[in-house]
Amino acid sequence: MKVIAFVGSPRKDGNTSQIVDSICAGLKxxxxxxxxxxxxxxxxxxxxxxxxCQANKVEYCAINDKMTTLLPKMADADCLIVGTPVYMMQVSGDTKNFLDRLFTFYVRSNHTARYLPGKKYITVTCSGAPAEAFGSVTEYLNQLFSGSFQMENAGNITAGNLMSKDDISKQQEVLKQAEDMGRKLS
Ligand SMILES: Cc1cc2nc3c(=O)[nH]c(=O)nc-3n(C[C@H](O)[C@H](O)[C@H](O)COP(=O)(O)O)c2cc1C
Structure with a gap:
């Protein structure tokens, strides 16, 4: 299985990154x-x-940047992982910018999707507040991936009480849950 993962926190090796890495360790x-x-x-x-993209003038995107080179890789992958910190009660700006670029996978003319339907996806959200506070962010991502893109939900990790970069190391059970999620994916 080919898996492509995106981390929406600029904090290298921060909480989001560590959880996504744990899922990937299970997958590997x-x-x-x-x-x-x-x-x-x-x-x-x-x-x-x-x-x-909607006028079919290009296969994926007319913008000449690195993100455009990753769109065919997403179309080719079997599973997508998206991890984001909660910023001002929503996904981070980098994550939102990324999600906007997925417009190419949406077919506006008949409100369907292309390339992504049937693929699996996993989401990870990390907040400073307790996890229960931002289930809405996970719900938003599910609405987009399960709803608009007709993908199959392979798991959501909604983690909280994570203020400092390495707070997740105090929640080994979450890292284990992530690793198990990756291990079980087939
Ligand atoms: C700009 C900014 C906005 C944030 N907004 C929120 C918020 O609205 N609610 C919250 O619970 N935590 C908020 N946080 C805290 C982060 O969600 C939290 O520390 C998260 O674990 C960071 O993930 P990271 O370690 O992967 O960067 C914010 C952090 C930053 C830098």
């Missing part, structure tokens, strides 16, 4: 190929609403 045990990208490093220019 079973020989799955995993690629992880940090969204802050992609220099994503953001969707320009040029409509080229």
């Amino acid at each position: 045990e079973n020989g799955h190929a995993v690629e992880v990208y940090n969204l802050a490093e992609l220099d994503n220019k953001g969707c320009q609403a040029c409509d080229s």
Whole structure:
């Protein structure tokens, strides 16, 4: 199985990154190929609403940046992992910019999706507040991936009480849950 993972926190080796890495460690045990990208490093220019993708003027996206090169990789993958910290009660800006670029997978003319339907996805959200406070962010991501993109939910990790970069190390049970989630994916 090919897996592509995106981390929406600029904090290297922070909480989101560590949870995503744990999922990937579980996946790698079973020989799955995993690629992880940090969204802050992609220099994503953001969707320009040029409509080229919806007008089929390009296969994926008219923007000439690294993000465009990753869209076919997403189309080719079997599973997508998206991890985000909660910023101002929502996904981080880098994550939102990334999600906007997935417009190419949405078919506006008939409100369906292309390339992504049937693929698996996992979400990870990390907040400073207790986990229960931001179930809404996980719900939003599920609405997008299960709803708009007709993907199959392979797991959601909603973690909380994570203020400092390494707070997740005090919640080994969450890291174990993540590793198990990756290990069980097939
Ligand atoms: C700009 C900014 C906004 C944040 N907003 C919230 C928030 O609205 N609610 C919350 O619970 N935590 C908030 N946090 C805390 C982060 O969600 C939390 O520390 C998270 O674990 C960071 O993940 P990371 O270690 O992967 O960067 C915010 C942090 C930053 C830097």
